[in-house]
Amino acid sequence: xxxxxxxxxxxxxxxxxxxxxxxxxxxxxxxxxxxxxxxxxxxxxxxxxxxxxxxxxxxxxxxxxxxxxxxxxxxxxxxxxxxxxxxxxxxxxxxxxxxxxxxxxxxxxxxxxxxxxxxxxxxxxxxxxxxxxxxxxxxxxxxxxxxxxxxxxxxxxxxxxxxxxxxxxxxxxxxxxxxxxxxxxxxxxxxxxxxxxxxxxxxxxxxxxxxxxxxxxxxxxxxxxxxxxxxxxxxxxxxxxxxxxxxxxxxxxxxxxxxxxxxxxxxxxxxxxxxxxxxxxxxxxxxxxxxxxxxxxxxxxxxxxxxxxxxxxxxx
Amino acid sequence: xxxxxxxxxxxxxxxxxxxxxxxxxxxxxxxxxxxxxxxxxxxxxxxxxxxxxxxxxxxxxxxxxxxxxxxxxxxxxxxxxxxxxxxxxxxxxxxxxxxxxxxxxxxxxxxxxxxxxxxxxxxxxxxxxxxxxxxxxxxxxxxxxxxxxxxxxxxxxxxxxxxxxxxxxxxxxxxxxxxxxxxxxxxxxxxxxxxxxxxxxxxxxxxxxxxxxxxxxxxxxxxxxxxxxxxxxxxxxxxxxxxxxxxxxxxxxxxxxxxxxxxxxxxxxxxxxxxxxxxxxxxxxxxxxxxxxxxxxxxxxxxxxxxxxxxxxxxxxxxxxxxxxxxxxxxxxxxxxxxxxxxxxxxxxxxxxxxxxxxxxxxxxxxxxxxxxxxxxxxxxxxxxxxxxxxxxxxxxxxxxxxxxxxxxxxxxxxxxxxxxxxxxxxxxxxxxxxxxxxxxxxxxxxxxxxxxxxxxxxxxxxxxxxxxxxxxxxxxxxxxxxxxxxxxxxxxxxxxxxxxxxxxxxxxxxxxxxxxxxxxxxxxxxxxxxxxxxxxxxxxxxxxxxxxxxxxxxxxxxxxxxxxxxxxxxxxxxxxxxxxxxxxxxxxxxxxxxxxxxxxxxxxxxxxxxxxxxxxxxxxxxxxxxxxxxxxxxxxxxxxxxxxxxxxxxxxxxxxxxxxxxxxxxxxxxxxxxxxxx
Numbered sequence: 005x006x007x008x009x010x011x012x013x014x015x016x017x018x019x020x021x022x023x024x025x026x027x028x029x030x031x032x033x034x035x036x037x038x039x040x041x042x043x044x045x046x047x048x049x050x051x052x053x054x055x056x057x058x059x060x061x062x063x064x065x066x067x068x069x070x071x072x073x074x075x076x077x078x079x080x081x082x083x084x085x086x087x088x089x090x091x092x093x094x095x096x097x098x099x100x101x102x103x104x105x106x107x108x109x110x111x112x113x114x115x116x117x118x119x120x121x122x123x124x125x126x127x128x129x130x131x132x133x134x135x136x137x138x139x140x141x142x143x144x145x146x147x148x149x150x151x152x153x154x155x156x157x158x159x160x161x162x163x164x165x166x167x168x169x170x171x172x173x174x175x176x177x178x179x180x181x182x183x184x185x186x187x188x189x190x191x192x193x194x195x196x197x198x199x200x201x202x203x204x205x206x207x208x209x210x211x212x213x214x215x216x217x218x219x220x221x222x223x224x225x226x227x228x229x230x231x232x233x234x235x236x237x238x239x240x241x242x243x244x245x246x247x248x249x250x251x252x253x254x255x256x257x258x259x260x261x262x263x264x265x266x267x268x269x270x271x272x273x274x275x276x277x278x279x280x281x282x283x284x285x286x287x288x289x290x291x292x293x294x295x296x297x298x299x300x301x302x303x304x305x306x307x308x309x310x311x312x313x314x315x316x317x318x319x320x
Numbered sequence: 321x322x323x324x325x326x327x328x329x330x331x332x333x334x335x336x337x338x339x340x341x342x343x344x345x346x347x348x349x350x351x352x353x354x355x356x357x358x359x360x361x362x363x364x365x366x367x368x369x370x371x372x373x374x375x376x377x378x379x380x381x382x383x384x385x386x387x388x389x390x391x392x393x394x395x396x397x398x399x400x401x402x403x404x405x406x407x408x409x410x411x412x413x414x415x416x417x418x419x420x421x422x423x424x425x426x427x428x429x430x431x432x433x434x435x436x437x438x439x440x441x442x443x444x445x446x447x448x449x450x451x452x453x454x455x456x457x458x459x460x461x462x463x464x465x466x467x468x469x470x471x472x473x474x475x476x477x478x479x480x481x482x483x484x485x486x487x488x489x490x491x492x493x494x495x496x497x498x499x500x501x502x503x504x505x506x507x508x509x510x511x512x513x514x515x516x517x518x519x520x521x522x523x524x525x526x527x528x529x530x531x532x533x534x535x536x537x538x539x540x541x542x543x544x545x546x547x548x549x550x551x552x553x554x555x556x557x558x559x560x561x562x563x564x565x566x567x568x569x570x571x572x573x574x575x576x577x578x579x580x581x582x583x584x585x586x587x588x589x590x591x592x593x594x595x596x597x598x599x600x601x602x603x604x605x606x607x608x609x610x611x612x613x614x615x616x617x618x619x620x621x622x623x624x625x626x627x628x629x630x631x632x633x634x635x636x637x638x639x640x641x642x643x644x645x646x647x648x649x650x651x652x653x654x655x656x657x658x659x660x661x662x663x664x665x666x667x668x669x670x671x672x673x674x675x676x677x678x679x680x681x682x683x684x685x686x687x688x689x690x691x692x693x694x695x696x697x698x699x700x701x702x703x704x705x706x707x708x709x710x711x712x713x714x715x716x717x718x719x720x721x722x723x724x725x726x727x728x729x730x731x732x733x734x735x736x737x738x739x740x741x742x743x744x745x746x747x748x749x750x751x752x753x754x755x756x757x758x759x760x761x762x763x764x765x766x767x768x769x770x771x772x773x774x775x776x777x778x779x780x781x782x783x784x785x786x787x788x789x790x791x792x793x794x795x796x797x798x799x800x801x802x803x804x805x806x807x808x809x810x811x812x813x814x815x816x817x818x819x820x821x822x823x824x825x826x827x828x829x830x831x832x833x834x835x836x837x838x839x840x841x842x843x844x845x846x847x848x849x850x851x852x853x854x855x856x857x858x859x860x861x862x863x864x865x866x867x868x869x870x871x872x873x874x875x876x877x878x879x880x881x882x883x884x885x886x887x888x889x890x891x892x893x894x895x896x897x898x899x900x901x902x903x904x905x906x907x908x909x910x911x912x913x914x915x916x917x918x919x920x921x922x923x924x925x926x927x928x929x930x931x932x933x934x935x936x937x938x939x940x941x942x943x944x945x946x947x948x949x950x951x952x953x954x955x956x957x958x959x960x961x962x963x964x965x966x967x968x969x970x971x972x973x974x975x976x977x978x979x980x981x982x983x984x985x986x987x988x989x990x991x992x993x994x995x996x997x998x999x
Contacts, residue, residue, distance in 0.1 A: 056877065059884030063891070065783060067703045069714075079869035083862065099852060100844075100861040104733055105724055109862065111769060112723040118773045122904065125700065125782030126892040130904020133777065137770035138912035144769070145762035148736070152758060155740055161855040220891055223884075224877050297916045304759070311755040318743035318751075 008096035011256050011263065012086065015095065018267070019085040019242075023234035024048035026241070026278055031205075033282035048234065052227050060223030063124040073120040074221065074228035080113040081232040085239045089246045091266035092256040093164040102161040103151045107144065110195075110239070113232065114140055121217035132217030135293055139201060139213065142300040143194045146187055149307030153184040154247055156314040163246060171250040180317075183310035185248050190303035192240040194296070196233070199285040201296050213293075238274070245273040329388040331380040332405040335413065335456060336390065338372040342449035345369070349441040359431040362441050366448060367424035370417040373452055377413030380405055384826060395461050402520050404458035407826035408591070411667060412455045412583045418809075419576040419674045420448050422802045426682045427568040429798030433689055439480040440566055447473040447572065451580050459520040460509035467505065467584070471498040471548075474577060477569045478561045490560035497547050497557040505544035505584070508537050512592060521592060528594030538600055541588045542607065548581035550634040551641060552611040553949040558634060559618070563626035563694065567685025570626055574633040575678035579670050582640055589648065590663075590831040598747045601649025605750075608645050609757035612638025612764040614949075617921050620771045621914055621945060623906040624694045625684045628775050629677065632720065635764055636673045639735060640666045642757055646738050647832055649750050656834035658741040661849050663832050665734035667824050672727040672813065676719040679806035683713035686799055687779060690792035696906035698786040699779040705792040710780045712803035717772035719810040722765050725859035725866075727810050730817035730847070732765055733857055737849045767913070774909045783900040815860045818847050907943070914943075923948060 028045040035042020062070070084106050087098065101109065114136065121133035155161045157178065158169040169175065194201045197214035204214075218229050246253060252269030254262040291299060345365050352358035380388070387406035394401040405413070427444075434440055450469035457463040475498065479491040511533055512524050529537060547554035562573045589596065615634030622628045643666025650659035686709045687702065688694050703710040719726040722733075739761070742754040784790035794800075813820055818839030825835035839847050846858040877883075892898060918924040922945045929940035974982075 056881035059882055059886055061886045061888045061891075064887050064889060065701065065704070067781065069703065069781065075870045075874050076866070078873055079866050082869050082873075083865045086865075097861065097865075099846065099856045100858040100865075101724070102855045102857060104736055104855075105729075105857050105862065108722060108724050108729055108733075109866075111721075111766070112718070115718065115721060115723055115769055115773060119777050119781060122773075122777035122909075123703075123781040124890045124892075125900060125903045126890050126895075127898065127902045127904065128893055130782075130909060133773065134904055134909040134912050137773050137909075138916060141763070141766045141770045141913060142916070144766035145759060148762035148765075149755075149759055152740065152755065155855075156743060160853055161737070161740065162853065165853055219893065222891075224881055228873065228877070293912070294915060304763075308755065308759050311758065312752065315743050315751050315755045 005096075008256065011092060012095045012097060015090055015092070016082065016086045019090060019235065019238050020082065020231075022271075022274070023085075023231065023238045024052060026238055026274055027234045029275070029278045030237075030282050030285075033279060034286055037282060037286045048230075052231060055222075055227035055230070056224050058223045060225050063220055066124055066220070069116075070120050070123040070220075071225070073116045074225040074232075076116050077113040078228040078232040078235075080109050081235045081239065084109045084113075085235050085242070087163070088239055088242045089164055089167045089253060090242050091270040092254040092258070092263055093167040093246070094256045095164070096256070098164040098256075099162065103155065103163050103166070104148070104161055106163070107147050107151065110236065111140070111144055113236075117217060117229070120221075124220045126220065128216045128219045132213055132215070132219070135213045136217055139194055139296060139300060142297055142304055143191050146191050146300060146304040146307045147195075149304065149311050150184045150188050150191065153180050153307065153310040153314050156311070156318065157181065167246045167250050167253055170247055171253060180310040180313040181248070183306045183313070185244075187303040187306035187310065188244060188248075190299065190306075192244065193284075194300050194303070196237050196240060198281070200288045200291045200299065203290050241274055241277040242270075244277065245270070249273055329390055329405075331376040331385065331410070332388040332390055332403060332456070334376040335373050335405065335452065336392075336403060338369045338376070339449045339452050339456075341369045341372075342366065342445040342452070345445035346442050346449075349445065353438050353441065359434065359437060359441060360428050362445065363424045363427045363431060366445050367421055367428075369445075370421040370424060370448065374414060374417035374421060377405075377410040377417065381407060381410040381414065381823060381826065389458060395465065396519075399459060399461055399519055401462045402458035402522075403456045403462070404521070405456060407830050408583070408586065409455050411671075411824060411827040412579060413452065415579050415671050415674050416451055416455060416576050419572060419579075419678045420451075422678055422682075422806055423568045423572050423576075425805075426571070426685070426799050426802035429796035430566070430568055430682075430685055430689065432796070434566060436480050439482075440477060440569070443473045443476040444569070447477060447569070451577060454580050455583055458522070460513060460524070461519050463584075464502065464506055464509065468502055470577065470580065471495075471502065474561075474565070474569070474573055478565045480566055480569075481564070484564075486560075487564040490557070490564040494557045494561040497554065501544045501547040501554075503544075504540045504547070508540035508544060508588065511537050511540070512588075521587075524592045531597065534593055534597070537588065537593055538603070541585055542603070545581045545585040545588070546607070549578045549585070549637045549641075550611070550615070551607055551637060552614045552634065553953055555611065555615070555634045556947070556950055556954060559622075559627050559630040562630040562633065563624060567626070567681055567688060570630075570685070571678040571681035574630060574681060575674045578633060578637055579674055582637070582644075582670055586644065586831065589644075596648045596652045598649060598652040598745075598750065601645045601647075601652060602747075602749055602753060604641055604645030604648055605753060605757050606645075608638045608641030608643075609760035610638070611635070611641065613760050613767070614638075614921070616764045616767040616771055617917055618947070620767060620774065621910045621922065623696050625687060625696050625699075625775065625779060626681070626694050628696075628771065629680050629684060632768065632771060633673075633677055635768060636669065636677070636720070638764065639732065639761065640669050640673070642666075642761060643669060643735050643738065645757075646735075646742065646754075649742070649745055649754075650738075651832050653745050653747075655741070655744055656832060657836075657850075658738065658744065659832040660828045660834040660836050661734065661741065662738035663828050664821055664824050664836050665731055665738050667827060668734060668817070668820060669728075669731035671820065672719070672731050672810075675806055675810050675813065676716045676728060679712060679716040679803055679810065680720065682799060682803045682806070683709055683716060686795040686803070687792075689795055689799075691786070691788040693786070693788065696775070696778045699789050700782045700785040700900065700903065701780075702784075702789060702792055703780040705789075706780075706794045708800050709795060709803065712800075712807040713780065714776060715807040715810055717776045719814065721769040721772045723769075724814070725811075725863040726814040727817070728814075730814055730857070730859060732761075734849060735761065737855055740855075741850075770913060774906065778904075778906045778909060782903045785900050785903070785905065815863055816845060817859060818842065818845055821847060914945075921948070922946065923951075
């Protein structure tokens, strides 16, 4: 029991500790690929430390909701990150929320962030909110369809069970899994405000979605929101890794060496995902906001197609 | 005739006595109309009666009693009035009176501002009584009379503020659609009873109809109960009528009356009609999925707060009907465990919807009272002026957006789990349709989130858009108590869904012949619909985790880093002190989604009218939105009726000789027909 709790705690601290690092790796990789010097890899940590030390400024008419949202968003994302298998499957609390609940938990974080965008009553916050909910309204069903596909293959919506099943030899290559993977990558790009949906580097207000929503935040509040964004990136990378690259995931009850090996595998997968993300982002241009629904709509259709394939082939 | 053992039918007797009290309250309301305190008196008495009904329903359900039946010497002389209280009735009795009791408490405060008391007070108890009687009725005659009482009393309440032209139109369309629904139900029961005219439910149950007749009944019940519940395309009256009534009545109509319609549907299709056929599930699933998406999309673009809520009711009804459709499909495929899961999900969602939709309508009523307007474009910043209402409305919005750990998530999660079971269905059309319906449900759940971000954000957040909103005052303690109680229940039911699922088990057992495994015994109070390796969810733990990590984060940051705070003007990228009109409003927040679905669903046309350069004339931007259902289905029917009426209008202005001629001619024609009729 104590040991199980310890493993769970280790995962929570691990994701929290390396989340800014992953963001830093992606940023500096992108800069290098564009032949720029770029910020150091550890820059996100320095940014966070600086923001945390500074005083927070609040608009005069900001309500309690505006102040509570950073903490809520951070904790909901952190809990989601704690429930996705990273280096080990079958953690002590893995049964408390299945994949659908994790999706809904992330949806809850977005719900409050979108509300916070409207709280101060400026035009930029509203523009961010209205676009964010538009993107989310298409990305979330796409994600649910992907969940359906994976759940039908593995016979479970529990992520630990899915991971264990995916690592077993009886899975094989399946068309529906391929479609689900493509759809999941597209959704992950959209949900993390990445190219081609949103540009995480831009500070031109009219083109941004996520950044416009959090424009009024400063100090420790902004630090929490940035950290939550990094954590969300890690949640999606872990999700892709544990469902589609399930190799090397240890069992939470396994030996210490197995867990360490699992952690090494996990870090390797994160690095691979970061490199892939950086390369993808520099090779593609940002879409106009009203072209974004086409992109996410394609993900939704792929997800639906994958689910349909599962439904049809299940009866054969 | 009324000979019965009192002990055996205690709950039913208590229920009927409470209903009688409600009818008595109608008389009392008429007598005491001029007394100032009558409003509070009537509503508190109604609360007592609802509480008694709630208690008798709960007693029956939790004791696991056998069905109780009573026949009273009322109604048709050869039939009598049959009443029966079984597990299904008692579940709906609880749902109904939970909503009714909270509405009564809210109304004690809200009703003080009512200027047309005489048009509300007498009808309110009758409305409550009629809904209860529908649930208790055990013969077609009693059922239909109660149903019609329910329609007419709610119609009277919709017409309470009859000086507003929009309300008159709403009332007119409502009474037309209600009549259509009643006629459909009348025919359905006629077909069920058969030529012998055995109208009591026991006889109907004993003689299941032939397949073709059953199909006819399905269609008629879908029209009859579906139109009352708001199933597309019969939903057109609902977003007009529900907002027109006073807010506590809106809450009852949206939160409770639609559930009575769902009850009617369940009573006929899961009880009276016998074993279902596989394609029934198909029809109900398709109707439910389409209703859910259509409802929420229209909810997203409304600017009247109460109309947003009314359209969102249509969405939730879609959710419930998807659950029922799945249950029918599973039942016909011989998968009772899956049918039990789907049916439980539907009942659970009906229960949850009553909680949060009543809460949200109370919130909209509070806003209406405080600012005098339902128009979202005139609100803003109410979280500062009305903190308690804002918090309650936020909880309701989270629940209806299916966010964990609130109750809406638990029931939608169960519905999705039921869909994941559907590859087991044997029929190909079902196999192909169900994932599509699953996609529609996921889409409507996500859109509901967007819809309530918009509703809460525009009304309660930001800066006030009108003087009334800037000077709004928090509402009275009665209203706050009603909202607070419902918000607390949304949270508690979300944290402990297992107890609700267990409570629904007897009703599920009666309807589909199986029930979900007991949830209360599962360690840590998780819910496990099938097996733990398949899926489980624990709202309590998720809530505890989120709260704990929030506290840890806040304490750590305040202790180790900084807790300094400074209030400044908003940053807004350096724009100084912009006008509140520059905020995103109800129209603009919905604009991206309207563009995505615009041409297809709304037939939205945007018209920009820019003055030429140099001119000081204002620019105009206009959006026109049309309801396709209205244009393609109702407008032609209305056109046909008015065309016929216009042609027949000539008949009114003839001379007496011509009328006599017509009478003579028709007599001759009829006699000729009689003579020529092959006997």
